[in-house]
Amino acid sequence: MAGDPPPTPPVTSVLPAGDRPEHLEEMSEDEAALAALGYKQEFKREFSAWTTFAVSFAVMGLLPSIATTMFYGIGYAGPAANTWGWLLSVVFIVCVAASMAELASSMPTSGGLYYASAVMAGPKYGPFAAWITGWSNWFVQVTGAPSVDYGCAAMILAAASIMNPDYVPNEWQTFLLTFFIMVIHACIGSMPTLWIARFNSVGTIINITCLAVVIIIIPAAAITSPKFQPNEFAWGIQNFTDWPDGIAVLMSFLAIIWTMSGYDASFHLSEECSNSAIATPRSIIYTAVSGSVTGFILNVIIAYTITDIAAVIESDLGQPWAAYLIQILPQPVALAVLAMTIVCSFSMGQGCMVAASRVCFAYARDDCFGVLSNPLKRVNRHTRTPVNAVWFNALIGILLNLLIFGGVAIGAIFSIGAIASYVAFTTPILVKLIFVGKKFRPGPWNLGKFSMPCGVISVGYVLLMLPILCFPTVSGDDLTPDLMNWTSLVYGAPMLFVIVWFFVDAHKWFKGPKINIEHILQHDLSTQPGLDGIEPKESPSEVGDIDVEKGSKEKTHVAAE
Numbered sequence: 382m383a384g385d386p387p388p389t390p391p392v393t394s395v396l397p398a399g400d401r402p403e404h405l406e407e408m409s410e411d412e413a414a415l416a417a418l419g420y421k422q423e424f425k426r427e428f429s430a431w432t433t434f435a436v437s438f439a440v441m442g443l444l445p446s447i448a449t450t451m452f453y454g455i456g457y458a459g460p461a462a463n464t465w466g467w468l469l470s471v472v473f474i475v476c477v478a479a480s481m482a483e484l485a486s487s488m489p490t491s492g493g494l495y496y497a498s499a500v501m502a503g504p505k506y507g508p509f510a511a512w513i514t515g516w517s518n519w520f521v522q523v524t525g526a527p528s529v530d531y532g533c534a535a536m537i538l539a540a541a542s543i544m545n546p547d548y549v550p551n552e553w554q555t556f557l558l559t560f561f562i563m564v565i566h567a568c569i570g571s572m573p574t575l576w577i578a579r580f581n582s583v584g585t586i587i588n589i590t591c592l593a594v595v596i597i598i599i600p601a602a603a604i605t606s607p608k609f610q611p612n613e614f615a616w617g618i619q620n621f622t623d624w625p626d627g628i629a630v631l632m633s634f635l636a637i638i639w640t641m642s643g644y645d646a647s648f649h650l651s652e653e654c655s656n657s658a659i660a661t662p663r664s665i666i667y668t669a670v671s672g673s674v675t676g677f678i679l680n681v682i683i684a685y686t687i688t689d690i691a692a693v694i695e696s697d698l699g700q701p702w703a704a705y706l707i708q709i710l711p712q713p714v715a716l717a718v719l720a721m722t723i724v725c726s727f728s729m730g731q732g733c734m735v736a737a738s739r740v741c742f743a744y745a746r747d748d749c750f751g752v753l754s755n756p757l758k759r760v761n762r763h764t765r766t767p768v769n770a771v772w773f774n775a776l777i778g779i780l781l782n783l784l785i786f787g788g789v790a791i792g793a794i795f796s797i798g799a800i801a802s803y804v805a806f807t808t809p810i811l812v813k814l815i816f817v818g819k820k821f822r823p824g825p826w827n828l829g830k831f832s833m834p835c836g837v838i839s840v841g842y843v844l845l846m847l848p849i850l851c852f853p854t855v856s857g858d859d860l861t862p863d864l865m866n867w868t869s870l871v872y873g874a875p876m877l878f879v880i881v882w883f884f885v886d887a888h889k890w891f892k893g894p895k896i897n898i899e900h901i902l903q904h905d906l907s908t909q910p911g912l913d914g915i916e917p918k919e920s921p922s923e924v925g926d927i928d929v930e931k932g933s934k935e936k937t938h939v940a941a942e
Contacts, residue, residue: 456690
C-alpha cells in the first residue's frame with residue numbers, strides 16, 4: 382500500500398534500521414540481500430545449489446585428500462586413526478560446519494567468515510577480529526592448491542616409478558610438475574563463471590564416481606591373505622611417534638582436519654549462487670556430512686586391508702597411497718586406482734584455486750592487502766572473474782612449493798591448511814559467543830536452540846587441537862631440524878607479522894569491511910543502535926577492469942542489529 386515502509390531484505394543487514402539500498406524494488410532477492418550487507422552485485426549468479434556443492438565437494442576431494450595425508454593419519458597412530466579416530470574427530474568437525482552454515486545464511490558474502498567477525502565484534506574489536514580471520518583464512522586458501530597439486534604431482538611420479546622401477550623422481554621433477562599443474566589451474570580459474578561452474582560440476586561427478594569405484598575395488602580385488610585384517614588390528618593403535626598413544630591419535634587428526642576443511646568454499650561462492658541464504662548453508666552441511674560418511678567408509682577399508690604400515694610409510698615411492706595400493710592390489714588394478722586418484726586430485730586442486738581467488742578478491746575489496754589491493758580487487762571485464770587474484774594466489778603457491786627442496790618441510794603446508802582453516806572457521810563463532818550471544822539475528826537456515834552449544838563445542842575442539850598439530854613426531858635427542866614440525870614457524874611467523882602490522886600501521890586505515898553500494902538514509906543515524914565499524918568507500922575512477930568500489934557516493938556509518 383502507498384506509504385508503507387520499504388521492504389527489508391530478509392538477512393542480517395549492516396545498514397541501520399530505516400536505511401536501505403537504493404533501487405531495492407528493482408533488485409532480485411539475492412541482490413537485495415547482498416545490498417543489505419553493504420555490497421553491490423559484481424558477479425553473475427550462475428552457481429546453483431548443486432554447482433556450489435560441486436565446488437565445495439571438489440575442494441574437499443575426499444579420495445585425493447585421504448591419499449595425500451596418509452602419512453599424517455595412519456602414519457602417526459596406525460589403523461585407529463582411520464576408524465574410531467575419524468569418528469571421534471568428525472563429530473566435532475560437523476559442529477564447526479553447522480555453526481559456519483548458520484553464519485553463511487545470515488551473512489552470505491564472499492568475504493564470509495571475515496565479514497561475520499567484523500560485524501559481530503563491533504566497532505571496537507571488529508577490525509582486529511576481521512583482520513585475524515581474514516589473514517588466517519587467506520593463508521589456508523593460498524596453501525590449498527599448492528598442497529593438493531604437490532600431492533597430485535607426487536602420485537603421477539609414483540605411478541611412473543611403478544611402471545619403471547629403475548626410475549626414482551627427484552625434487553626438481555616434483556617441483557616442475559607441480560608448477561605445471563598450478564599454471565593449468567590458474568588458466569582454468571581465469572575463465573568465465575559459467576565455464577568454471579560447469580568444469581567443477583563435471584569434476585565433482587568424476588570425484589564421486591571414482592570414490593565409489595575405489596570403495597568397491599579395494600576390498601573386491603585385494604590379493605592379501607587374509608583379505609581383511611582382524612578387528613583388533615583395524616581398530617587398534619600402532620604408535621609411530623615418540624608421544625603417548627593418546628597424543629599420537631590426536632596428532633593423527635591432522636589428516637582428518639585437513640581433509641574435512643573444504644566446506645567453507647560454499648561460503649566464499651555465495652555472491653555467485655542463487656538463493657544463497659538457503660543454498661549456501663545447505664551446501665556446507667551436505668559437504669561436511671557426506672564427506673564424514675564416505676570418508677569413514679574409505680578409511681575403514683584401508684584399516685582392514687593394509688598389511689604393513691611401516692612399509693607403506695617408508696616406501697621408496699615417496700607416496701604412501703601408491704605404496705599401499707601396490708601392497709594389496711595387482712599392479713594393473715593398483716595403477717588404475719592411482720590414475721583415478723590423480724584425476725580427482727587435479728579436480729580438487731582446481732576447486733581450491735577458484736575458492737582462493739574469491740577470498741583474495743573479497744579481502745582486497747576491503748583493502749586488506751594494502752597497496753596490492755587495487756589490482757587484486759578488479760574484476761576482468763571480459764570473463765567477469767577476479768583474474769588478478771587468481772594469478773596472485775598461483776604465484777604465492779608456486780613459491781610455497783619451494784619447500785619441496787626442504788624435505789619434510791613440505792609437510793608444513795598441510796599443517797598450515799589444518800590450523801589456519803580452523804582458526805578462521807572458529808574465530809567468528811567465538812566472537813558470536815562472546816559479543817553477540819542470544820542477540821544474534823539468524824538467517825532462514827539456523828540451528829535454533831542448538832546454536833550456542835554447537836558453538837561452544839566447536840571452539841573447544843579447535844583450542845585443544847591447535848597446539849597438538851604443532852607437535853613433531855619425535856622428541857628429545859631424536860628431534861633434528863629435518864624431523865622438526867615447522868608449522869609453528871611457517872604459519873606463526875606470517876601471522877605474527879600481520880598482527881604487528883595491524884597494531885603498528887593497519888589499525889589506522891583498516892576498519893573492517895567497507896560498503897560499496899549507494900543507499901538511501903531514512904532516519905538520523907545518530908539515533909540508530911548497532912555497529913559503526915564497517916565503513917563505506919569513496920568512489921574512485923574506473924580504469925581498465927571493473928573496480929568494485931564504483932558506486933559508493935556517501936560517507937556514513939552503518940550498523941548491524
